[in-house]
Amino acid sequence: MIEYLNKNLNDMLELIGKLVNIDSGSKHKAGIDKVGKILIDEYKKMGFTIETQENNKFGNNLIIKHEDAIDTKILLIAHMDTVFPVGTALERPFKIKDGLAFGPGVADMKASQVTLLYAIKHLYETNDDAYKNVIIILNGDEEIGSPTSRKIIENISKSVDYALVMEPARKDGSIVSSRRGGGRYTLNVHGKAAHSGVAPEEGISAIEELAYKTIKLHKLTNHKKGISVSVGIIAGGDAVNMIPDSATGYVDVRVQSEEQSVEINEKIESICSIPDVKGTTIDLEGGINRPPMELDEKNQKLLSLIKEVGDSFGLTVTDTHTGGGSDASFPSHLGVETVDGMGPIGGKLHNEGEYMEIDSLVERCFLLSQTISKLSEETTIKTMSHAK
Numbered sequence: 392m393i394e395y396l397n398k399n400l401n402d403m404l405e406l407i408g409k410l411v412n413i414d415s416g417s418k419h420k421a422g423i424d425k426v427g428k429i430l431i432d433e434y435k436k437m438g439f440t441i442e443t444q445e446n447n448k449f450g451n452n453l454i455i456k457h458e459d460a461i462d463t464k465i466l467l468i469a470h471m472d473t474v475f476p477v478g479t480a481l482e483r484p485f486k487i488k489d490g491l492a493f494g495p496g497v498a499d500m501k502a503s504q505v506t507l508l509y510a511i512k513h514l515y516e517t518n519d520d521a522y523k524n525v526i527i528i529l530n531g532d533e534e535i536g537s538p539t540s541r542k543i544i545e546n547i548s549k550s551v552d553y554a555l556v557m558e559p560a561r562k563d564g565s566i567v568s569s570r571r572g573g574g575r576y577t578l579n580v581h582g583k584a585a586h587s588g589v590a591p592e593e594g595i596s597a598i599e600e601l602a603y604k605t606i607k608l609h610k611l612t613n614h615k616k617g618i619s620v621s622v623g624i625i626a627g628g629d630a631v632n633m634i635p636d637s638a639t640g641y642v643d644v645r646v647q648s649e650e651q652s653v654e655i656n657e658k659i660e661s662i663c664s665i666p667d668v669k670g671t672t673i674d675l676e677g678g679i680n681r682p683p684m685e686l687d688e689k690n691q692k693l694l695s696l697i698k699e700v701g702d703s704f705g706l707t708v709t710d711t712h713t714g715g716g717s718d719a720s721f722p723s724h725l726g727v728e729t730v731d732g733m734g735p736i737g738g739k740l741h742n743e744g745e746y747m748e749i750d751s752l753v754e755r756c757f758l759l760s761q762t763i764s765k766l767s768e769e770t771t772i773k774t775m776s777h778a779k
C-alpha cells in the first residue's frame with residue numbers, strides 16, 4: 392500500500408522544491424496566490440472543485456472538495472504563507488543535504504502541503520473513496536494570526552466531525568495534541584507634551600506611564616502555569632528635551648487554558664484602565680485571538696485513533712504539547728475532534744536553519760491517508776446509525 396508513495400518520493404520532493412522557491416510571506420499576496428495556483432491545478436486533476444475566497448490584501452483562501460463529495464466530515468487545514476520576506480528564496484533556495492531538505496518554509500509548511508496532496512492522491516489512486524469525505528482549507532494568513540481565514544475555518548468547523556491540521560511534526564517526531572492560545576494587545580498611551588527644560592511641570596509623560604504598565608503586565612507572567620505576557624515593542628517620544636505626550640506598547644500574550652484567557656484579558660483591561668501617572672489615558676486594542684487547544688476528551692479520542700493507525704503499519708506515534716499557536720485552536724474550540732502536527736518532521740521553524748526530514752515524508756503521508764481512510768469509516772458508521 393505504501394509503495395505508491397515510495398514510487399512518488401522524487402516527485403514529492405520536486406514539488407516541495409518548487410513551492411519553497413516561491414516566496415510566500417504572509418504579506419506577499421502574489422507569491423501565496425502562485426503557490427495556490429500550483430496546488431489548485433493538482434487537485435483539479437483528481438476532480439476536486441475549488442472555491443476561491445478572494446482577498447485584496449492577503450493571499451486568497453481556498454476551499455477544496457471533490458465534485459463527488461458525499462459527506463465532508465473531515466477537515467484538513469494547511470497554510471500557504473511563510474514568515475519569510477521576499478528575496479529569501481533567492482538567497483537560500485531549496486536544497487537537500489544529508490537526508491534533510493532546507494529552504495524558507497520547507498517544513499512550515501510547504502512539505503506539509505505536498506504531504507496532504509499526496510495523501511489524497513494516494514487514496515484516489517488506490518480507489519479508497521475516503522477522499523470524498525474531506526474538505527480542505529488552504530489559507531494564506533496563518534502566520535499573522537489568520538485574520539481573514541479564521542471565519543472560514545470556524546464556519547466549516549460547524550459541519551465537520553474531525554480536523555487534522557498540517558503543521559509539521561516536532562523534531563522528535565511527535566504530533567501536536569495541545570497548544571497554548573494567545574493574542575496581541577496594543578497600548579496607545581496619551582499624556583501631555585511640554586518642554587522638559589522650560590516648563591516640565593506642565594508635561595505628563597506617556598513614556599513614564601508605559602513603563603509602569605510594562606512592569607505590571609510582565610508580572611502577570613507565570614511560566615509554571617504556561618502564562619506569558621511580554622511587551623515586545625515600545626515606541627514613543629519625539630525629542631529628548633520634550634516630555635512625551637504619546638507612547639505605544641505592543642504586547643504578546645500566551646495562555647494554556649480557556650479559563651486563563653478570560654482571566655488574563657480581564658487583568659490587562661483592569662491594569663490599563665487605572666493610570667499610574669495622573670492625567671494619562673490609554674486606548675487599549677486587541678485581545679486573545681487564538682483560543683488554546685487543550686487535550687480534552689474529544690481530542691484524546693482522535694489522538695488514540697491516529698496512534699492505532701500508526702501502530703497498524705509499525706509507526707509509533709508520540710504526541711506533545713507546544714507553546715506556539717496554530718489554526719488547530721479554532722476547530723478544537725468549537726468542539727471538533729482536532730489533532731495538529733500531521734505534516735512531516737521538521738525543526739528550526741521560522742529560522743534560517745529550518746529543515747524537513749526527508750525520511751519522514753512517505754511515513755507521514757501514509758499516516759495521513761490511512762487516518763483519513765479510518766475516519767471515513769467512522770463517519771459512515773455514524774451516519775448509518777443516525778439514519779436508523
Ligand SMILES: [Zn+2]
Nearest residue numbers: 470499500558
Ligand atoms: Zn505553520
